[in-house]
Amino acid sequence: MKSSIPHIASNTFREAVRDRVLYNLIAFALLLSGAAILVGQISIEIEKLVVINLGLTAVSLFGVVIAIFIGIGLVSKEIEKRTLYTVLSRPVRRWEFIVGKFFGLAGTLTVNTFFMAIGVFAALFYVSHRFVRADALIFVALYFIILEFLIVCSLSLLFSSFSSPLLSAVFAFSLFVIGSFSADLRNFAAMAHGVSRWLATGAAYLVPNFSAFNVITSIAHEQPVAGQLILQNTLYALFYAAMALSGAVLIFEYRDLK
Amino acid sequence: MNHRRKITVIAATTLLLSLAASSFLLHRVDQLRPQATLDEVLFLSSPAVIKRASLGYDGLMACIYWTRAVQYFGYRHHYHAASYNLLAPLLEITTRLDPHLIIAYEFGASFLSPQPPQGAGEPQRAVELMQYGIQQNPDNWRLYYDLGFVYYMDLRDYKKAAEIFQHGSQLPHAHPFLKILAAQMAQHAGEYDTARMLWSATYENTEDKQIKENAIEHLRALRVDEDVQHLQQAVTRFGERTGRLPENTAELAAAEHLPGIPLDPDGHPYKLTPEGRVEVRAPDDFPFATMGLPPGYTSRPALRDYH
8 A cells, every 4th residue: 555654744845835834934034144244244253153153043943943833733733624534534544644744844844944055055155255165064054953853843743643732832842942951951860869860861861952963153163073973963863753753653543533 | 096995005104104203202212211221231141041041052142242242342442431341241151152252262352451441451351261262272373372462462471471472382383473472572572573573463364354453553553652752762862962852843853863854654743842742643543552642632532421
């Protein structure tokens, strides 16, 4: 039997485009071009740094916001509109629906990131008038940002599979913030004793480690990223997203949709 | 005009008028309530808290704080403020957020170190900033150059400056002039030639337009200081020889066999006051000059609020 995942993914992508998600690109372009022009006038010698830092931070934050706000509605909206019943009445399994939604959202964010990356490089060319070899490192940062999106998408879907959109947004955003402090969480765990140490360590490993994906500052200073980090971050993001997605599939599989 | 069109015209007109009115009123409110506290408040002063709050986007936050430091310094410097209380904390936050933001150390030291109104008059904090920079970027010879510069120019600790230049000269890829500076410092500390060499090196080793302009201003001021010192010595000699003061610089030039009437870097002749003091004609054109200025001269009126 042919899998329905590609169909659901492409529908999710089309729906996101119809919802004018890609309009954020306009805000991004304005932000970046404004910063590129303005910073040269109000600061000293950081035009390139600002374009890289601001550009990549905006790619990351815009993407995370899109991932959360689209992701939390992917399941609940289908239930609300009752389109889910039509989909599931066809030969589509519940897990295929969840996985298809995940790939659709991830695809939307990848396309969005691709256009934003063009904007970052255009702004970089505007301020530097040329590209240097070290600018290629920006691709590594963009790749890490996409890995980050995979995790956020999977978490949004996980929460969306059992909770209301509002609560899902709160959970997903909170996890994003906590995930940015995961290194601190591990340090706290190391300082604790007994049961609390085990609990804190467990919590530290359970929350996603978003700080591992943030190489924006070092890349802005043209510091190379180790190949091992790229490999291990890739595997970490894939396993973590798979874990959250499996949780979403498990919950959705047993969810009473009547 | 149909109903819908009428509504469109009225709504669009109201929108534009309201926008214009609100902008005008905001301008009036700003005039009534000057930026009393905003410039002087650092709502979050802990670099650690700001780093945490940046959620990992600390590079962008560092750029924002650096821009804020530049704006803070530039505004107060423009009005010849007597104090720069927030400058050191702003630079500390910037460099803690991004320890590799070299420009913040380089410029930060040159903002912090000189005496007001040229700078914050905090050379010791400039040294601390540079030491942190060196700790974080131990292979960057420019930081050693800037630290030695602070010791030489503002702390007048020539021995320490020579040590720092020597240390920096041993780093890989260090510019050869650091070695020359170290040697020069040890032999001729405090001389105009050494200061000229430092500013010339600063001029040649930057691509930044503002740093170059700053170096040129200092070189011009050095020439004024040196000229005035020499001319003042000539006036003293003239007085000792003739028992009176020269009438003008032309008489002084003739008596001292100078090649012509002494001119400042802008080509204006130096002025000789009836009391025998040599002065520049346009002191505002030489903001860093320490000699040849009229007694009690302050370059531009300072803002009363900024002390």
